[in-house]
């Protein structure tokens with residue numbers, strides 16, 4: 218059964234690929250994807266490869282995403298990059314609040330919220346990442362944790378801005394571990410996220426927001442995950458670094474829509 222929401226497959230390269238390696242991978246993805254337009258595709262390379270990858274996707278339907286940004290417009294923030302700087306490189310999406318940034322760089326919900334608001338104010342589509350740790354899952358706190366992250370991350374977002382939002386549910390214990398949430402486990406959380414979104418921006422708008430799954434997604438498990446009613450795509454880490462795997466996941470999404 219096809220959904221009204223267009224699937225979105227986003228590749229998060231994390232700290233992998235320099236500029237020339239990024240171009241090589243992108244060219245491979247572009248040639249394997251051909252004219253696929255039924256699925257939205259975003260590639261999120263490191264900052265240093267944004268410009269060259271942006272040129273390599275120029276003629277294709279692929280969009281460009283960044284992996285982070287600072288909420289301030291400019292100033293003395295050594296090492297940081299602003300929304301406007303990303304826009305100047307034709308970036309359309311930005312991953313915010315990834316669990317690696319929360320855990321390794323101490324980003325909290327309030328800071329992530331500032332970034333979400335700054336991204337939206339600058340016409341960037343935030344991909345807000347949420348997800349529970351293994352300890353939280355075992356303590357049966359998953360829905361509370363994830364709902365809280367969505368509420369705090371989206372504080373101040375208006376219903377009019379909702380169409381530009383993307384949420385990614387990434388159970389921390391499934392990231393880069395080869396362990397995937399079962400489709401049923403993921404669907405339960407995605408459904409809960411959609412009801413929080415409905416509370417925040419109304420049911421009609423919430424129905425249009427894409428909620429991606431992330432955590433060891435690959436062509437072999439993509440069909441089942443993407444078939445779930447509230448899973449609208451994937452945020453792909455490891456499998457996005459291999460053109461065939463990444464394109465395989467896009468093809469799985471395309472199959473769902475046909």
Ligand SMILES: O=C[C@H](O)COP(=O)(O)O
Pocket residue numbers: 229315387391392393394395431432433434452453454455456
């Ligand atoms: O942003 C992507 C996620 O962290 C998933 O990474 P993974 O596919 O390597 O598990």
